[in-house]
Amino acid sequence: MVKAATSVPPAGVIEGYRQVAPLVDRDGDAAVVDSTGVYFQQLNDTVRRLIDAGVRDVRITGVNGQRYIGAGLRAPGVRITVEGTAGNDLAMFADGVSIDVRGNAQDGVGNTMTGGTIAVHGDAGDVLGYGMRGGKVFVRGDVGYRVGIHMKAYEKHVPVLVCGGKARDFFGEYMAGGMLVLLGMNARDESQPIAGSFLGGGMHGGVIYVRGRVEPWQCGAEVGVAEAGEVHMAELRPVIEEYAAAIGMDADEILSVSLVRISPMSHRPYAKLYASM
Amino acid sequence: MQQTFVQPEFRVKIDYDKCHKCGRCVQQCGWGVYEFNERPIPHDEKCRACHRCVTYCPAHCITIEKNTLAFRDNDNWSVDARTSVWRQAETGGVLLTSMGNPKPYERIFDKLVLDACQVTNPSIDPLREPMELRTYLGRKPDAVSVIPDPEGGFMLAEDAGVSRNIKLDVPIIFAPMSYGSVSLNVHKSIAMATQRLGTMMNTGEGGMHEDLFPYQDNIILQVASGRFGLDPDVLGRAAVLEIKIGQGAKPGIGGHLPGEKIDRDVSATRMVPQGSDAISPAPHHDIYSIEDLRQLIYALKEATGYKPVGVKIAAVHNVAAIASGIVRAGADYIYLDGFRGGTGAAPQVIRDHIGIPVEIALAVVDQRLRDEGIRNQASIIAAGSIRSSADAAKAIALGADAVAIGTATLLALGCHLCQSCHTGKCSWGITTQKPELTRRIDPDWGAERLTNLVHAWSHELQEILGALGVNAVESLRGSRERLRAIGLDEQTCRVLGVKPAGL
Secondary structure (H helix, E strand, O other): OOOOOOOOOOOOEEOOEEOOOOEEEEEOOEEEEEOOOEOHHHHHHHHHHHHHOOOOEEEEEEEEOOOOOOOOOOOOOOEEEEEEEEOOOOOOOOEEEEEEEEOOEOOOOOOOOOEEEEEEOOOEOOOOOOOOOOOEEEEOOOOOOOOOOOOOOEOOEOOEEEEOOOOOOOOOOOOEEEEEEEOOOOOOOOOOOOOOOOEOOOOOEEEEEEEOOOOHHHEOOOEEEEEOOHHHHHHHHHHHHHHHHHHOOOHHHHOOOOEEEEEEOOOOOOOOOEEEO | OOOOOOOOOEEEEEOOOOOOOOOHHHHHOOOOOEEEEOEEEEOHHHOOOOOHHHHHOOOOOEEEEEOOOOOOOOOOOOHHHHHHHHHHHHHOOEEEEOOOOOOOOOOHHHHEEEOOOOOOOOOOOOOOOOOEOOEEEOOOOOOOOEEEOOOOOEEEOOOOOOOOOEEEOOOEEEOOOOEOOEOHHHHHHHHHHHHHHOOOEEOHHHOOOHHHHHHHHHEEEEEOOOOOOOOHHHHHHOOEEEEEOOOOOOOOOOEEEOHHHOOHHHHHHHOOOOOOOEEEOOOOOOOOOHHHHHHHHHHHHHHHOOOOEEEEEEOOOOHHHHHHHHHHOOOOEEEEEOOOOOOOOEEHHHHHHOOOOHHHHHHHHHHHHHHOOOHHHOEEEEEOOOOOHHHHHHHHHHOOOEEEEOHHHHHHOOOOOOOOHHHOOOOOOOOOOOHHHHOOOOHHHHHHHHHHHHHHHHHHHHHHHHHHOOOEHHHHOOOHHHEEEOOOOHHHHHHHOOEEOOO
16 A cells, blocks of 8 residues: 655545545556546556656556546656546656556547657547657547647657547647658548548648548648658558557558648748738 | 838938947847948848947947938827838738837826825834845645744744745746747846846746756746647756746737747757747647646646646736636636736737736736635736836735736846847847857846846835835735825726725
8 A cells, every 4th residue: 555645635535536545456566556436646646656666567447537647757668557548638748658548538648748658549539649749649549629739849759649540620730740640440430531620730840641531621721632652651651560569450451541641831831921020 | 122111210320430430330230230331331221229239339429310200290190000001011911029018008007106104103114124025926725823833932833835835035036038039048147147036037938948957946937838848857847837828918829939040959948840930829729718727737736746836827808707717726826917018029919909907907816816715825926017116016015926027137138128029130139049149148247137136126125115114025915005096097996996196
């Protein structure tokens, strides 16, 4: 049993969760944390303390919407398995942690993330990968609105986000760097288009690949759409292979259908908008 | 090329009888006004009246005059309005400008006066008696517990719910200005001054350069919609995190740091690609509600071991209700930025026509939080043209815990308010990334000037407090009874909670 931090308020019930430390079963450098009904502060505090104490493999069971799992963690080599539905801002600001979600994830997965690998074996919600500047996020199923907004790359940091299902509006809006991939394969709704409107709206860096094709109405005004060529497929293949291995799919099947490549027409979309006084 | 209708705003006059023909003006001018052909020849249309050449001319032979060109009088169509139309007809562009709103709106600070003790209460001489300027930013508990101290008195129980407050030795902090919009030497000057003064600086949204790490305990790191320069390392270093929702100079809009200002160092600090525009979206795309704001506040707290998190907003019409939501969302302080606050670049139409004065915002926010019984849950920082210690004192009397200074900070470093920061050619080396210009600011020199300025204002604040007969700045906070209005209408007085002089 791990002691709760002094910063945590006294035990009570908040938003339906109990403010008590979760039960922990530790075995060497592995630990199982039972989060059933436990408030996020006590849960995340326990996870951080376990990692600080040398645990490399944390399995969190009974997760039901607890927020901020893995937020701000800088723990290369640590693996967290989330069983249940991960709450908002999973792995926000994280750098280097590896998280496997056996279930769905809510909004804000990988928000402002610097590094690490997140695999969601279900669907994920809105603002997935917002402002992400490194690391990888893999989602098996559908994703929500405003996914990959303002992803950016610098120096050696190039974020990658692959969505196996379909996406809603504003996919890759303001994108400044990195790679977004949308496959449309594991979708819940066959009739839904692969992406909503404003795909790549305001995009000024990075690249978006979409399996199959996109219609002009789906795309933002600042992007160009072309068939992915040989050199692009060579760039894409290792990413898809890693995704397929993480999610349990067949890379060749994914790549059996051609993809389109969406890229910005300018790195300076607003250079001519202003007149200096 | 088509002839422009826009005539030069200034005339550069050189007294060639005195001129040494040394070329110093050519070298000093960042705008390229001077051409040298046996003697300096000015191109008036490039002059911004920043006085860099005037200041550094060894012969003192340069004067800058207003272009006195006559226009047919028209109160409705000011020369500015006519010039703007010509400029936009030529370019089709949104007019871009910098620094704070210069329009002649009513300046409420100038219509408020402070009280002083006469006869019935003794005033205090701060030169002889203790006068406390120290204050603490952050959530205060609803009640404090005390324990007996060894001398038979009482002292605060350990923690007492204020352990996470930020101690300020003076109620003046440095306002957010990002690396990218200002130079690294400006950031270093401010950082060194904060340590000498026991106060805080704010990185603005451009991240924290590694040269600032030695000053990290005095640094507020801003989290804005572009999410620039944030990773667990930097979040762990800063003492305080601040979510920037809005800016007084440009409420409700985002910003673009132009690609040409993003060199390798700025790129690495902001964690954005080199040479691309660094775009700050208008909203945070993970904040569409007060509940979402709460989510980000707690994300930052979770990621940093529960450091204080503030929220900066522009002063707008419903600011009191918004502030109430921000406090309930868990913010440790609210930063209110009035419509005269500065900027490194903003569309003129936004800067000059959106937002409300900080005096009004401050008064209504302080009152609303008191009425709701939550004033203790968050501190208030006021900014948006604090020009003097008098403005600071009046802001504190209207309800601020502390004030933030941005424009005054830059003025101390040489800024002459030429409103051209967005060009990136600042002759004073402040709002530029050009190495030949940025080296004009020596951080040691800058830190000394900023320390001087805040020391001077601090002495003046102590004198004001002494005159008011109080011995701590916290005794003045929200004490509107010590303010009177001269020449403000009844409605404004009511909104401010200030009586007219004589009552």
